[in-house]
Each structure stands twice: as C-alpha cells, then as structure tokens.
C-alpha cells in the first residue's frame with residue numbers, strides 16, 4: 180500500500196517538470212501532433228511500450244528507422260520550406276576516421292547517440308555537441324579484413340537505460356546510456372569463420388535481433404535473438420541449409436536444401452543478413468533481408484542450378500520463437516551479387532482497390548517490390564533502373580522472367596544492375612502524406628565473367644570475377660568502355676501504388692546518401708556534390724543545400740533539444756560506394772568523417788579543407804612479364820576487393836603509394852604493420868614470392884597509368900579501368 184501511494188505521489192510531483200520539459204522541447208502542446216500528455220518524462224526508461232509508440236515522440240529518434248515501420252519520417256515541423264534558408268551548422272564532431280561512416284544516430288531526451296567506424300560509440304548533448312561519453316570497444320583491427328566494404332557500423336539501439344551496439348567482430352554489447360560503461364557483452368558468432376556485423380541491432384519486447392555479413396568470404400548466414408537484459412541467446416535462424424548428412428535444424432532448412440546442389444555447405448552457402456531487419460508489432464513477425472551466396476557465382480556454388488533458398492529473399496519469422504513463417508525470394512539462382520538486405524519499410528497502402536498491410540523493398544536487383552506482409556504474397560513489382568538480368572516479374576508465380584544470357588561463364592557479359600546495386604543499403608524513406616518512397620538509385624552496369632582457374636576458398640574473396648586473359652580480356656575491355664556512357668544516379672521519388680517514378684533529381688554519381696522525410700514536405704539527403712541538400716517532397720525542387728566537404732552516405736535524423744529542431748547526419752565518404760567510385764578513378768579531396776548537426780540560425784563553420792598531398796613517383800619497374808602476370812592474378816584474388824580492380828581506387832589507391840609504403844610493402848602485407856589502419860596480415864594466403872609478384876604488378880600499374888594520374892589534379896578523375 181505504502182509503496183503504491185509513494186509512487187503516485189512521486190508521479191504527481193513530476194508532472195510540472197514534465198510539462199516544463201515538454202515546453203522546453205518546443206512541442207506544439209495541444210496540437211495533437213505530439214500526443215504530448217502521454218509522452219514519457221525525461222529520463223524515463225525506453226521500454227517496449229515506448230518503442231512500439233515511438234511515433235508519438237517526434238522529439239526523439241528512438242530506433243533505426245525512427246519507428247518500427249522504418250519510414251524514416253518525422254512529424255517535427257519547426258524547420259520548413261519557408262525558413263529552410265536559415266538552416267546552418269550548429270555543431271560538429273570529428274569522428275577520427277577517413278573510413279566509411281554509415282550510421283543513423285539516435286536521439287533521446289535531447290541527447291544524441293552515435294556510432295562510427297570500428298564501432299566507436301559516443302553520446303553528445305544534442306544542442307551543443309558536448310561529448311558526454313565515448314566508448315571504444317577495441318575491435319581488433321585484423322577483423323577489418325572480413326569487412327567487404329570497410330569497418331562500418333550502420334546503427335545502434337536503445338533499451339531501458341542502455342545503448343546496444345553490435346561490433347564488427349561479432350560482440351553484442353549493452354552500454355549504460357548515462358556513462359557508456361558496458362553492462363554485458365556476448366560473442367554472437369564463431370570466429371573460426373569470417374563473419375562480421377555492420378548492421379544495426381533491432382530491439383523489440385525484451386529481445387535484440389542481429390544479423391551478420393561475410394557471404395563474400397564464405398560463411399553460413401544466420402540471425403539470432405538475444406535477451407535484451409542479459410544478452411542470453413533466445414533463438415537462432417539460419418538463412419541457408421547446412422550439410423544434409425548432419426540433419427536439418429528445422430523444416431524450413433529441409434525445404435531450402437531441396438533447392439541446392441553440390442556441396443555448398445563447405446563454404447557456408449552465404450545468405451547473410453547484413454543490414455535490414457524489421458519488426459512488425461501487429462503481426463508479431465520479424466522480417467529479415469538476406470544477401471548473396473558463398474561463393475558468389477551461382478554455378479560455382481550450386482553446380483546443378485536451383486533457387487538456393489533463402490539467398491536474396493525476405494524471410495518472415497515468428498518474433499517470439501524465430502520459427503519460419505513465409506519467404507519471398509527476389510532473385511532465385513542468384514548470380515550477380517544481388518543482396519536483398521536493403522531497407523524494409525512497412526506501410527498500409529491501397530492496392531487494387533483494397534487496403535493492404537505491405538512491405539516496400541527496393542533491393543540491389545533493380546525491382547521495387549510491394550509484398551503483403553501477412554502472407555509474403557507479391558502484390559506488384561516494377562524495375563526502377565534499367566535491368567537486364569530479368570525482363571520482368573510474373574505476378575502469378577511471383578518469379579522473375581530471367582534473361583538466360585545474363586548468366587555468365589568465362590565469356591564476359593554486360594549486365595544491369597551491377598554488384599553495387601540499383602539501390603544499396605542507403606536507407607529509404609516513405610512519406611505517408613505524399614505516398615512516395617524516396618531513395619538514391621544507381622543506373623549501374625558491370626561486366627561479369629568467371630575466372631576459369633577460380634577455386635573457392637574460405638576467408639578469401641569469392642567473387643571469382645577476375646583473372647581472365649586473351650579474348651575474354653579483350654571483350655571485357657570493349658564492354659567496359661560502354662559503362663561510363665550508361666551510368667546515371669538520381670534521388671528517386673517512387674510511387675509504390677502506381678509502380679512508377681514521381682520524379683527524380685540527377686546527382687553526379689553513385690554514393691548519394693540515405694533519406695529522411697518530414698510531414699511538412701522536406702526530403703533531406705547527403706549528395707555526391709559533397710553537400711547536405713533538402714528537396715521539396717512533391718516535385719524534387721531544391722530548397723536548400725550546403726557544402727560539407729564530403730558526401731554524407733548515412734541516413735540523416737531530426738530531433739528536438741532545448742526547444743529547437745535539429746538535423747543530424749554522419750558525413751564520411753567510404754564503404755562500398757567509395758570503393759566503386761575510386762574504382763572508376765574518381766578521387767576527390769575530402770574531409771575525414773564528421774557528425775554534423777544543423778539548426779535554424781546555426782552559424783558554425785567547418786575548418787578549411789587541407790590540400791591533397793602530391794602523387795609520388797613510382798619506383799622503377801624491374802620484374803619480368805611472367806612475374807607481373809602472376810602478380811595480376813594474385814592481386815585480383817586477394818587484394819582487388821579492397822584496393823580496386825586493376826589496382827585503381829579502393830580503400831587506398833596502391834598506384835599512388837609513397838616511397839615509404841613501397842619500402843614497407845612486404846611487411847604491410849605479410850606482417851600486418853598497418854593493422855591499426857585496417858590492413859591485416861595476409862600471410863596465411865601468400866608467400867614472400869607471391870607478395871613480390873603483387874608488388875611488381877602494382878608498380879607496373881602505376882607506370883601504365885602515370886600519365887593519366889598526373890594529368891589531373893584530382894588524381895585521375897573520369898578515368899575508367
């Protein structure tokens with residue numbers, strides 16, 4: 180009794196503070212927009228109810244996607260088309276990294292939580308940027324070897340009084356939201372396999388679900404749920420079947436195994452859920468987007484063909500038990516590195532005259548899918564970029580009409596989209612007022628061909644796309660010349676009901692950022708013009724744009740602190756987009772990663788960008804043709820996925836090495852002397868003679884390209900491999 184009364188008294192005493200807090204938050208009290216009376220007081224725990232009702236707290240951004248429907252849509256309206264001209268930088272925070280920065284931050288009670296490369300996690304006063312705490316989980320830099328596209332982190336989660344992060348090397352960690360001190364930490368995968376985590380953990384009920392990546396290097400994909408209070412594993416679901424002789428974990432795996440041939444399990448099979456995992460509170464389902472296979476090419480993975488379930492699919496699981504409910508496979512017999520891990524957005528839309536609870540999905544393969552989320556039934560699908568691997572999707576069977584000529588062997592084939600995808604992980608937003616989905620698209624082409632000598636191997640890149648010579652190489656180079664003429668990039672506004680573009684804004688090239696929309700008609704996106712820009716939701720008219728010295732690839736958020744509305748975005752060039760871009764020879768001078776926060780009347784200036792260092796001369800070329808040829812093959816197998824095909828671009832362009840880097844070359848590659856920068860030793864794959872051959876090849880490439888590299892101040896802009 181006494182306890183109850185005391186609680187009641189306590190609550191009443193809090194009320195005035197609560198109202199004051201709401202007023203300070205600048206919420207239009209009484210407008211209905213914020214459902215203010217139910218808004219929890221500052222400091223209240225982020226419990227299951229609050230997460231479910233995240234839409235009623237527009238001042239906060241409580242989870243990746245803002246709400247469980249992951250629409251990345253805000254009802255805050257202080258910043259509007261009328262006053263957007265007054266928007267300026269309020270504060271920024273240096274992220275200490277030149278590498279990809281892909282995370283969507285979170286905001287709670289005026290505090291901004293962020294995570295960056297190597298999962299370094301920080302908390303800031305949202306109004307001033309003051310650092311409240313910083314937690315470095317000390318990810319072993321050797322693990323960077325297993326991140327396909329830089330050691331990025333795409334997000335974090337809140338639960339009760341803690342911040343949840345999932346690290347590149349597979350730890351799920353709960354941190355005290357006040358201090359950043361860890362409560363607990365659990366290892367989620369077996370480190371004998373090259374798994375990595377780059378996606379955001381998803382919290383619901385008292386559970387955290389997290390997936391992982393690694394299909395390119397050979398792993399068996401899975402997702403698992405953990406107790407949000409203790410980290411104890413509650414359920415696990417594999418996304419591809421294992422070795423049939425060992426028996427299957429469940430009926431779904433037995434069903435999936437019928438769609439595979441050969442001995443796929445030896446390299447794991449892939450299907451990794453490395454990005455979007457959505458929760459549906461109404462249907463109590465978890466939707467998992469799965470990736471490509473291990474090895475990447477179909478016939479190398481499953482020589483007798485087959486759909487290879489559940490690669491490139493959306494799989495719906497029972498949220499309580501992790502049991503299979505339904506799946507929809509977007510690319511059966513996946514062959515082109517198409518992943519179906521991109522943003523999974525939930526909405527209610529009128530389709531064929533009936534209101535449907537749907538999932539919206541625009542994966543790498545170039546089709547926009549609308550699925551019934553109760554059953555997984557395909558309601559409609561239409562390509563949003565040029566697509567050559569299929570001519571369309573049969574709505575009766577739900578299957579693509581595959582263009583057999585796009586399946587490739589040793590003979591090179593030009594296919595759209597390429598492995599970068601028509602739309603990749605860059606988060607999509609849906610605005611229920613305009614009824615449009617907004618996302619960056621890439622009209623992307625790629626020459627696919629199999630290396631005839633390719634042998635799949637765990638821990639090494641298993642694309643098997645390089646290494647060809649003679650006629651095949653000649654044909655590749657001819658096809659390659661086509662690519663720059665065809666490639667285009669846009670910010671896309673797509674009508675999912677009509678399945679057609681409402682408008683698109685051309686942008687310079689691939690790597691435009693994730694999207695945030697607001698109810699008052701703003702579309703906010705980082706661009707490859709090295710800006711943050713705001714477009715009008717109805718027609719794409721540019722309302723505001725500011726230079727930020729780099730292309731912010733991450734998804735922006737908006738939140739309230741001290742009565743003012745803020746827009747926050749991580750600005751840091753990197754990840755897969757940067758690798759493709761640098762692979763095209765585009766290398767601009769850019770600022771290192773920063774968290775940027777804007778408000779009306781913000782006056783902060785970024786420090787001027789330092790000039791790019793000059794390109795040093797390469798050492799003389801002494802090796803024989805044979806050694807260089809051997810080096811080319813080894814480079815393609817072992818280095819190209821991070822340092823670019825033909826040694827152009829990648830995380831660091833090796834044609835532009837300093838004399839010091841040349842002198843240290845073998846130690847860098849075999850002894851891991853640059854491991855702190857993410858270049859781990861590759862001694863388990865290469866001998867000294869192999870490394871010498873690769874070095875000779877890199878030097879020969881520097882000589883071949885020298886004229887072009889030096890002719891241009893931007894280190895070879897416009898050059899193509």
Ligand code: HEC
Nearest residue numbers: 323324817818821830831836837840847848856857858873
């Ligand atoms: C998993 C990605 C990855 C792979 C695979 C990889 N590297 Fe690296 N490499 C890196 C990163 C990251 C750096 C550090 C970049 C920086 O300094 O910011 C680096 C740096 C280097 C450097 C130093 C360059 C300089 O100018 O400072 C050399 C040399 C190098 N790598 C050689 C190789 C070779 C040779 C291979 C293949 C045998 C290879 N790397 C494979 C990621 C990779």
